[in-house]
Amino acid sequence: MVYFDNSATTIPYPEVIDTFSTVARSYFANPSSLHPLGKEAEQLLNHARKKVASILAVEAKEIFFTSGGTEGNNLAIKGTARQLQKRGKHIITTSLEHSSTHDAMAELENDGFSITYLTPDMNGQVSAEQIENAITSETILVSMIHVSNELGSKQPVEETGAILRKYPKIVFHVDHVQGITKVPLSIKDASIDLCTISAHKFHGLKGNGVLYVRQGLKLSPLFSGGQQEKGFRPGTENLAGIVSLTKALRMAFDKADDKIASLKDLSTWIEREVSEIDGVVMNSPLNRAPHILNFSILHMKPEVIVQALAERDIYVSTKSACSSKNFEPSRVLSSLGFSETRASSAIRVSLSFDNTKDEAIYFVKTLKDIVSTMKKVVKV
Ligand SMILES: Cc1ncc(COP(=O)(O)O)c(C=O)c1O
Known part of the structure; x- marks a missing residue:
């Protein structure tokens, strides 16, 4: 199998599954229970929180466990908007x-918030200057993706954080779901107030994530319920998921140290080979994240190519996993000003630290064969 769909989800590390199963079996008690079994579970939860905090170089009290990226983004955005709406109702994204961010914004717009959606350039990047120009006295939140899940383009998070230091009342949220472990980012140095990550994008399990919340910041919770996660995120904690997320984060960061460069080499090799195919246009910019490559094969249905590759045991995506079942042109690619043909024929290849050159060679050869066969069929 050649699995090149790591931005949709990654293959969980076996050690992560073992950790989940050990914790689910041995620490089944509710961390809020007062008896010794509950205390043990609570200690393990505290330990996991400290571990995640130390990996991310933040404080343990700033780590809030969630069910993943969708919840993290919703909590960050709606939680801030509802908490600060008396101060202002303008948001920049x-x-x-x-x-998960786009639709949360649309919901807030229906609730009377005014949202500025900044348009990226042809490289899929907005500038920190665009952000500063959009700020008004009513602005309460800037919410920005770090690495685009479709294009792999990187946004100027550090520069935006530096600008927002001049506006201490504006909350800065970063969706770091695709960037974590692949594109280094210091939460503290970039002056980020809220940061979303999701375990299944770094070989953890689905249904687990972290929202970093800068100390002192208050959020209006999405759910009503108990006092877990300081009331920001009520509900009995998924301890086995949380501990396995911690394991995955440690393992993925350990690999990142010496694999980021080879990941970029591998995707650059694929990029070069694929660009030679007649009808291919690259959609990702040259300075993209090392693991995501997006290209269009003009006038060919991407879903047909995805299926043809799958028949040869190769797995890639058309656009983001959440929207891949609608065959509309990609919203993200269209926003760059790409034609409908280009925005409707995109293929996304997304790698992990474990992919190899042999897999890349097989992928490129197979893709070339499929495209040339399809061209012949069309001509007949
Ligand atoms: C950039 C980005 N943000 C948020 C999410 C949502 O994360 P989850 O699948 O954990 O809900 C995804 C998932 O694809 C993503 O790519």
Whole structure:
């Protein structure tokens, strides 16, 4: 199998599954229970929180466990908007965002908030200057994706954080779901107030994530319920998921140290080979994240290519996993000003640290064969 769909989800590390199963079996008690079994579970939860905090170089009290990226983004965005709405109702974001951000913004717009969607350039990037120009006295939140899940383009998070230091009342949220472990980012140095990550994008399990919340910041919770996660995120904690997320984060960061460069080499090799195919246009910019490559094969249905590759045991995506079942042109690619043909024929290849050159060679050869066969069929 050649699995090149790591931005949709990654293959969980076997050690992560073992950790999940050990914790689910041995630490089944509710961390809120007062008896010794509950205390043990609570200690393990505290330990996991400290571990995640130390990996991300933040404080343990700033780590809030969630069910993943969708919840993290919703909690960050709606939680801030509802908490600060008396101060102002203007939010700045980009047209590149994942649907969990995009749709949360649309909901807030219906509730009377005014949203500025910044348009990226042809490289899929907005500038920090665009953000500063959009700020008004009513602005309460800037929410930005770090690495575009469709294009792999990187947004100027550090520069935006530096600008927002001049506006201490504006909350800065970063969706770091695709960037974590692949594109280094210091939460503290970039002056980020809220940061979303999701375990299944770094070989953890689905249904687990972290929202970093800068100390002192208050959010209006999405759910009503108990006092877990300081009331920001009520509900009995998924301890086995949380501990396995911690394991995955440690393992993925350990690999990142010496694999980021080879990941970029591998995707650059694929990029070069694929660009030679007649009808291919690259959609990802040259300075993209090392693991995501997006290209269009003009006038060919991407879903047909995805299926043809799958028949040869190769797995890639058309656009983001959440929207891949609608065959409309990609919202993100269209927002860059790409034609309908280009925005409707995109293929996304997304790698992990474990992919190899042999897999890349097989992928390129197979793709070339499929495209040339399809061209012949069309001509007949
Ligand atoms: C950039 C980005 N943000 C948020 C999410 C949502 O994460 P989850 O699948 O954990 O809900 C995704 C998932 O694809 C993503 O790519």
